[in-house]
Amino acid sequence: MRLVKLIANLGYGSRKEIQTAIRHGWVTDREGNRLKADATTAHEDILFDDEPLDPAPGMVLLLNKPVGYTCSTKDSGRLVYDLLPDRFRVRKPVLSTIGRLDKETSGALLFTDDGTFLHRVISPKSEVPKVYEAELDRPLRGDEAALFASGDMMLEGEDKPLRPAELEVLDEKRARLTLHEGRYHQVRRMFAATGNHVNALSRLTIGGLGLDGVAEGEWRLLDEVDKAKIFG
Template sequence: MKLVKLIANLGYGSRKQVASMFREGRITDATGEVLYADDRVDHAAIRIDGEPLDPPAGLALMVHKPVGYTCSTKDSGRVVYDLLPPRFRLRAPLLSTVGRLDRDTSGMLLMTDDGQLLHRIVSPRARLPKVYEATLASDLRGGEAATFASGTLLLESENSPLAPAAMEVLGPRQARITLTEGRYHQVRRMFAAVGNHVEALHRPRVGGLSLGDLPAGQWRVLDADDLSTLFDV
């Protein structure tokens, strides 16, 4: 792929704008030597204004989504793309969220421009566990874990029961839920079905991958070892 197209696809600008960057000498190799549009250079050796080029297509990210952000490109409020470099929103192929967390849910959000990886993660066949920690409005009654694990719980307006889900009590009004499916607002609707209300919801883990000490609002690139850990469950 020609360097102009490569850099434009990474969101640094239109092809015309990138061509102008070449003319201005802003694109160099790792030693600082100016590059030209028809040069052949390894991706890792390219610099723009002295900074390494963003990762190529096949990018996967972990984002620690705070409360108040939506998984959308069009919402009038704050969106998860606001947490990333602006050019990430302009990448081609598109950098998409892997599933969604609603505005009032914090925690791990995965993003990728790799369609095959996205499908592998969200496919029902993968059955990747998703772990949520819920803070509730009322004390737990004691029978919730059995109800969630039964595989018979039917949510309002649903035609099929939920797959069994595991629940661990963390406190009188706190619980950890592990799901292997992803229905709309599932955890909130599960607790509503047993007469409770979720006041706060956080997702610390997907598959074998944990947020760890990644601060809220921050992100990091996932490497091959991270992706192996994700599916190692």
């Protein structure tokens, strides 16, 4: 791929803008040598304005999503993409969230521009577990763990029972819930079916990948070890 198209597809600017950047010497190799538009320098050795290029397509990142942000590129209000570099929003292939968290849910949220990886994570066949922590409006009844684990629980408006889920009681109004599927507002609807209401909800882990070292509102790129943890 020509250097101009490569950098433009990463979101650094239009092809015309990248051509201008190359003419001004803003695109170099790691030794500081100016690169021409037809350069065949390896991706990892290219600098744009003295900084390494963003990863090539196949990028996966983890965001610690705060409450109040919507998983969308077009909705009004604060969007999860506002927490990432502006250029990430216009990468080609597009950088998409892997699943969603509703506006009032915080925690682990993955992004990728790799469609194959995205579908592997969300596929029911992968059975990637997700752990949530919920703060409830009223004390737990005591039978929630058995109900959620039964494999017989039906949500209103659906005709297929939920897969068994594991509940860990933290205190009378707090619990951790491990899901093995991802239905619309599933955690909130499960507790609503028991007569309770979720006041606060956070996703702690996706598979074996947690938020260690990622502060709220911050993100980090994942390497192959991180990605393997999701399925491990």
